Amino acid sequence: MxxxxxxxxxxxxxxxxxxxxxxxxxxxLSQTLNIAVIGKVSAGKSSLINALLKLSRRQALEIAKVGATSGVTTDLTILKLDEKVHLVDSPGLDDVRTENSELTKKFLKHIDVGIFVVTGSSDSSQKKNLDDLRQHCDAIFVVLNKIDEWDDLDPSVLEDIIQQWKTDLEVEKIYPTCAKGYDPKSRLPTMDIRGVAKLRNDIGDFLEKKGKDLLLARHMAQxxxxxxxxxxxxxxxxxxxxxxxxxxxxxxxxxxxxxxxxxxxxxxxxxxxxxxxxxxxxxxxxxxxxxxxxxxxxxxxxxxxxxxxxxxxxxxxxxxxxxxxxxxxxxxxxxxxxxxxxxxxxxxxxxxxxxxxxxxxxxxxxxxxxxxxxxxxxxxxx
Structure with a gap:
């Protein structure tokens, strides 16, 4: 000019x-964000969610008190972080379907991110639940949680466990994590958080491509x-x-x-x-x-x-x-x-x-x- x-x-x-x-x-910021955290009872899903959001023990208790809504099935928890962002913590999508509220119906129509949580030795029967989740999600992140249970063994044991899960679930990547210490009765002086940062970063990178990373970052404690x-x-x-x-x-x-x-x-x-x-x-x-x-x-x-x-x-x-x-x-x-x-x-x-x-x-x-x-x-x- x-x-x-x-x-x-x-x-x-x-x-x-x-x-x-x-x-x-x-x-x-008019978009919505739905995240499903799926895995068996006692897989540490709630603790993993707390760690993903970088919450302290006190903050985790407040989130559970204010944001959690119990469904019909006692194993289903819906975290409504705000009007646009929802996280579902459930053993499987069948539990979400059974709850059958308007919120879960909308949730099932479109899930942005599915986090599939497993623990312990590989179980090939879990693939059915993973395949079900995959049909509803834009992206799947498979997590092997509670890796602290392998701490007393040679590191090669955990490597073998991860490889077996990859084979049985037919996935290329698994995130080994630990999110220990959120239990209010825990006597641990500090929390044991491992592997969660990598998972968080990769989920963030995926959401950034969709223009939705800020919706989740808004609820990060840090x-x-x-x-x-x-x-x-x-x-x-x-x-x-x-x-x-x-x-x-x-x-x-x-x-x-x-x-x-x-x-x-x-x-x-x-x-x-x-x-x-x-x-x-x-x-x-x-x-x-x-x-x-x-x-x-x-x-x-x-x-x-x-x-x-x-x-x-x-x-x-x-x-x-x-x-x-x-x-x-x-x-x-x-x-x-x-x-x-x-x-x-x-x-x-x-x-x-x-x-x-x-x-x-x-x-x-x-x-x-x-x-x-x-x-x-x-x-x-x-």
Missing amino acids: SSSAYEGFNEESFFDRVEAQFVKKAPN KQSHAVKIIAVALAAVAGEAFIPGSAIYITATQGAAIASLSYLYTGEILSAESTLSILPKFVAETAGSNLFLFVKSFLPPTGIVDVAAAGVAVVITLALLATVNYLLSNGEELEQEELLRSKFRTYHQQAKDTFKELALTDVRDLPSWTKLVNKFLGSRQ
Whole structure:
């Protein structure tokens, strides 16, 4: 776009285009998420769910008290985490069918993730239940739980057990896990959680492809890792968008979408485009020169060195902005607190500039790991 086009800039048109891009980038939070955790009684399914959600013992008791609904069969538990997210803990889908409520009928129509939990030595009769679950799910994760029972034996024994389960169930991958210590009567000083992080990450990667990862992350007791991911994705995006004609539109929309995602992660509130984008001007006064440079540059033809500089400025501002939003939300503060927001942003903005000076990057697109940078930035400053 030429400089003459910039002279004809229309503010209303600009924000209409930003809002249109925001709608494309913002998470679709109108979707539902159904997860079925299936396995025999005493397979440790409830403890596995607690570990997947990163709950403490106290939090696990609260979830069971508030979120659990008993079905007709005493072995069926429905966890309604919110209006969109449901987890069913059951010995098999037949128990879900027997319960026959409107909730379980809807649940059976579409299950996003099936987690099939087994324990002990391989039992080929379990394949029937797995095949039943597979017919209703978009993805299946098979878990060999309670691996602590093999701790006193040679590691090769557990390897053999896993291989036998793979053969009998006809699956390529099994997640060996332990989620011990959630029993309120447990005398263990610490919980024994193993293998759950890998399972959680792979389920998260699958849900991310469906655009549903945020729905589950919202209910994680520890949300920082997902917040880091949201910020890292936004930084990688704006680093590239700085080179696109009209970049200010795309960068602003990316920042807004990240704010909306962070807000939902911490509060469960779904922000509209208007309310999200209204937050951004609160930061503008703190970096007026940088924002003006980005804005004017975005309406000029690509110019090489200037584009690289713009990418650096965009990344620094976006990192400071989203770190500020993350700080306020993770501490239960309101984004409407302008004085606190601006004060925290000023601090983060200077620290972000120092961070990129230390890296001495000639082009921010060369950064090998955005996630590593954000983890380090947030971890050392909160």
